[in-house]
Amino acid sequence: MTDIETAIRLRGVRFGYRPDSIVLDIASFDVAPGERVFLEGASGSGKSTLLGLVGGILLPSHGEVSVLGQAIADLSGAGRDRFRADHVGFVFQMFNLLPYLSVLDNVALPCRFSARRAARARQRSESVVHEARRLLGRLGLVDAEIVGRRVTELSIGQQQRVAAARALIGAPALVVADEPTSALDAGARVRFVDLLSEECAAAGSAVLFASHDPALATRFDRSLSMAAVNAAAVVETAA
């Protein structure tokens, strides 16, 4: 999709919430553009911290984090927020949706913060709303059934698919998913991962999918263990 070489690039990254305890120590970590990477690790392995670094929420105390060729540390706080809005879609384990917005408004939310994603959504469909409907449809959420309902009336599975549609709207170059399937049953997990992969492939988005469930690893281009990536992981889990 672009001429940049890596979607995510970490070099010599160390991070600690307190100066005396290092949570994350990654010598090298790369995700290629459009690549779908499975990152396996139990909670406490530093997964969320890694995702925070990639999302520009956290800054490393040492080393360099680049997303889509952009060094995150070079951006201001507001710049990082804008960069995240423009280029990264997120899906979390739960609490992905705003209870006071409709299903469609939830899906369209990133387009409120990013003109770039709104423009790309309109490139694909007539309008942001149409694109939201299209994505929901692709993820198996039939229009009339879902759109009229309140977010809180949806099942967990439906909520996660709405969240996936939101992460995908406006085709961000990177989709980061943090345990998006852990609240789903086994059958639904595979279905969800396949739908997400399919749509990311269609949009050309790279995927960083973090989960403690190794059964899903086969669905991705590449699989990594957090323990292998993070030199500080053992220390953290022991503590």
Added chain:
Amino acid sequence: MRSVLLQLAAKSVLNRRLTAGLTVLSVAVSVALLVGVDRIRTEARAGFANTISGADLIVGARGGPLNLLLYSVFRIGDATSGISWESYEDIAGRPEVAWTIPLSLGDSHRGYRVLGTTSAYFEHYRHGRERRLELAAGTGLAGVRDAVLGSEVADRLRYAVGDSIVVSHGIGDISFEHHDELPFTVTGILEPTGTPVDRTVHVTLAGIEAIHDDSAHAPGDGHDDHADDHGDAPDDDHAGAHDDHADDHDDGHADEHDDGHADEHDDGHADEHDDGHADEHDDGHADEHDAGHADEHDADHAGGDTDDHAADRVEPDSITAFIVGLESRPLLLGLQRHVNEYASEPLMAIIPGVALQQLWEMLGVAEAAMLGISVFVVIAGLIGMLTTFLTSLTERRREMAVLRAAGAGPGLVFALLIVEALLLAAAGSLAGVAIVHAAMFVARPLLLAHFGLALAGGAPGLFDLAVVAAVTIAGGAVAVIPAWRIYRYSLADGLTVRV
């Protein structure tokens, strides 16, 4: 971006409509109190200010200017002493004086003050915005025994034109001395004015004189003193018989009433009046007057146009105060000085507006206290809002994480709370103002009908707007505390909240 903020804030508020509604309500009630207190304050001021208009000076015996204003215009309190008729005539006759209204107070009818005056009162007295007194029924003062009632007096005591009433000496509901030998006849009833005029029984100066002359000359003890007074008081510069009267009223007569008569009535007369007279009045007199007296009176009037002002012309010994209208306003201070330095009698002239100003200054402390309390209630309302915001923060941390994951900066999260608070505070304060105005709209006809209290009403004023603005801004300021906390949380939580 700004529209995103407003939409998100509005939808977030709507989602929590119960707590938001209660917050709005608590702000609304507190603001209603504040605005209500201010309304009452301004209405009260307007009420006082509307009671008299077009009058340039009020002249009375020397004393407190406020006291003079209160007893002469508002029928509150009593005069310490009066003005001799000569002084009145002298000042009234000055070239710069356009008109005067003499006022003679000190008597009452069943709790309502009786005011002795002349037809000038109905001609020159103005209230509100230069409104004159209008008769709802009957005619003005003509004969010596005529009485024109304020609307409330007529309404409460169910009097109609033609009824006869008895005036008591002194003030208060139960007066021991009824001048029942000489009843007055109701010849007119005034339209409601929303001023103390509604609660006043108007009679002629001559009528007042007649009461006092009559009681003075009624058979009884104590009048030997009176005669002596007459003899002992040959004031050198006064020539006429009436002038001597003025003196004896001031000195001898007052004492006589206080001492002799009061005791006498304590024992014997009080009962007699309470029982016998009331019945007699309800049954007998009413009919009698409906049928006979009204006619008789009409006849009087038909033939008695010349008598009309003859009643005015009867010269009393003294009056309580008088209202002065000037030919032109620039003469005001000159005349005021002249009156204040009046040689033959200690007099005082006050400008109604200036005296009212003094009244406001006096009441200012109480008003400030009321407003202060209301302000604290508003603060309590805002603290209530702060509390609901703070308790909802845990729940909202998730919401904020979602927004941040979607690309919102922590600044938006901060602003979202501030905007929500502004919305709630604005809604609350607007609702509070609306409550007060709606209440006034409903209460206005009732207050006018039952208490003769005329609320000016009108559109929300500058104060209301200022309160809405101030409360809204204060609401936003108060929200800085939870907004700051959520901002900090948002930075620490990042995109996920483990709660």
